[in-house]
Every structure is written in C-alpha cells, then in structure tokens.
Amino acid sequence: xxxxxxxxxxxxxxxxxxxxxxxxxxxxxxxxxxxxxxxxxxxxxxxxxxxxxxxxxxxxxxxxxxxxxxxxxxxxxxxxxxxxxxxxxxxxxxxxxxxxxxxxxxxxxxxxx
Amino acid sequence: xxxxxxxxxxxxxxxxxxxxxxxxxxxxxxxxxxxxxxxxxxxxxxxxxxxxxxxxxxxxxxxxxxxxxxxxxxxxxxxxxxxxxxxxxxxxxxxxxxxxxxxxxxxxxxxxx
Numbered sequence: 001x002x003x004x005x006x007x008x009x010x011x012x013x014x015x016x017x018x019x020x021x022x023x024x025x026x027x028x029x030x031x032x033x034x035x036x037x038x039x040x041x042x043x044x045x046x047x048x049x050x051x052x053x054x055x056x057x058x059x060x061x062x063x064x065x066x067x068x069x070x071x072x073x074x075x076x077x078x079x080x081x082x083x084x085x086x087x088x089x090x091x092x093x094x095x096x097x098x099x100x101x102x103x104x105x106x107x108x109x110x111x112x113x
Numbered sequence: 114x115x116x117x118x119x120x121x122x123x124x125x126x127x128x129x130x131x132x133x134x135x136x137x138x139x140x141x142x143x144x145x146x147x148x149x150x151x152x153x154x155x156x157x158x159x160x161x162x163x164x165x166x167x168x169x170x171x172x173x174x175x176x177x178x179x180x181x182x183x184x185x186x187x188x189x190x191x192x193x194x195x196x197x198x199x200x201x202x203x204x205x206x207x208x209x210x211x212x213x214x215x216x217x218x219x220x221x222x223x224x225x226x
Contacts, residue, residue: 004156031212040122042202042216043157050212058213090156100145100206102214104156 002026004105006091012111013081021076021108023091029103030096032074034058034066036087037107043090049074050096081112116140117205119217127225132190134220136203139184143205143215148177148188151200151219160201161188164208193224 007022025032030051035043035058045058049068063085065077074093078085088109092102118137126132136146144165149157163170163177163186170177176189190197200219206212 033214035216040218042117042119042218043204043214044216045213048212092156098208099162100208100214101147101159101162104149104158106156107154 004091004093004103006089006105006108008108009106010109012113013078015081015083015112017081018077018079019081019110021078021089021091021110023074023076023105024072025074025091025093025103026072027093027095027103028071029093030071031094032068033092033094033102034064034074034076035090035092036060036085037090038087046076046089078110083112086110086112115218116143117203117215117217119201119203119220121220122218123221123223125223125225126193128195129192132188132193132197132222132224134188134190134201134203134222136186136188136217137184138186138205138215140205140215141184142207145206145208146177146179146186147204147206147214148175149202149204149216150197151202157202190222193222195224195226198222198224 033048034046047066049055091105094102147162148160151157203217
C-alpha cells in the first residue's frame with residue numbers, strides 16, 4: 001500500500017495562476033480531507049469529503065474548490081492564486097469505522113509570488 | 114476562536130526523562146482526541162488516541178491522559194528518546210456527526226542526548 005500520495009511536492013505559482021493539487025489513497029477510505037498549515041499554526045481544514053460525490057467546506061474554504069469523483073482521488077483546485085495561499089497543504093484520509101485516526105500524505109509546499 | 118490549544122510552542126527534555134505535552138480544549142462536544150507526530154518535510158503520523166469514555170490510554174512509551182472536567186489532555190513520553198524530537202499536534206473530533214477535526218498549533222519537542 002502506498003497510503004496517501006500527493007503531487008507535486010513543491011510548486012511556485014505567480015499571482016492569478018491556477019493549479020490542482022493531487023491527492024490519492026489506496027486504502028479504500030471513504031473520508032478524505034484537505035488541510036493547510038501555515039508557519040507556527042496548526043492544520044486548518046479546507047474541504048472534506050465523506051464519499052464519492054459528497055464534499056463539504058471546512059474552516060478556510062475560500063479560494064479553493066474540490067471534487068470527489070472516485071473513492072481514491074480528492075483533488076484540490078486553486079483558482080486565481082494569491083500570496084495568502086502560500087502554505088503547506090496536506091491531504092488525509094480515514095476509514096468510516098469507529099476509530100477515526102487519519103492518515104496523512106507527505107504534503108505539497110506551495111509558494112505564491 | 115481556538116477550540117484546541119497547545120500553549121507551549123516548544124519543550125526541551127533530557128534523553129531518558131519524561132516529556133509531558135499539554136493540550137486544552139473548549140468544546141465539550143468533542144468526544145475523541147488524538148495525538149499526531151510530525152517530522153520536518155513529512156505529513157503528520159498518528160501516535161495515540163483516547164475516547165472521552167476513558168481517562169487514560171497507553172501504548173508502549175506513550176500515555177495519553179484525559180481530564181474531562183478540566184477539558185485538558187496530556188501526552189506523556191517515558192523514557193524520552195532523541196528520535197522523539199518532532200512537532201506534536203493534538204486534535205479533537207466528534208466520532209459521530211461532523212467528521213471534522215480541530216488541531217492545536219503544535220508543540221516542538223527536542224530531546225537532548
């Protein structure tokens with residue numbers, strides 16, 4: 001099992017550009033999450049999904065979009081990148097069972113200049 | 114409003130001694146708590162968790178204590194090892210309902226050899 005994979009590892013964007021951060025998991029987890037971590041801060045939830053076709057907003061959804069067409073994939077779309085979106089982005093997944101531990105990907109470090 | 118707080122940004126401990134990391138929460142609806150460990154340039158990894166029906170959970174060198182009346186949990190690492198040096202995040206969630214996790218800002222632990 002590869003677990004949770006994220007691509008790319010690093011990216012530099014210019015203001016106003018768009019990009020998609022990819023996330024995939026091979027554990028057949030129903031729940032998937034996108035977080036951002038700013039320096040000295042905890043993880044803030046951007047969007048989450050409880051299954052294919054079902055997504056919902058987290059704490060900081062503005063400037064982002066998601067889709068969940070398959071169980072495995074949960075891409076995060078940035079439209080019109082802004083410097084405030086400079087952050088490290090983590091994708092996570094978990095089962096729908098009783099034990100709610102999340103499994104995280106290695107992260108994508110994004111810089112918007 | 115920071116619902117989960119880790120008030121100590123950093124902690125240094127001698128190898129072999131006990132490390133105690135603290136976490137406070139404000140929302141009494143949380144019923145499950147988790148600790149994650151994060152090394153630089155990696156995603157967080159699950160360490161240990163506790164349900165609100167318990168006041169203690171042990172796993173090897175790691176013990177988590179929960180004081181519901183004080184809305185406080187702590188992670189004890191005994192004995193501390195240099196490999197434990199990392200950032201530790203606590204997180205809280207409700208097992209049923211929201212599927213969302215609230216993370217603290219993290220405590221950087223340094224174990225001195």
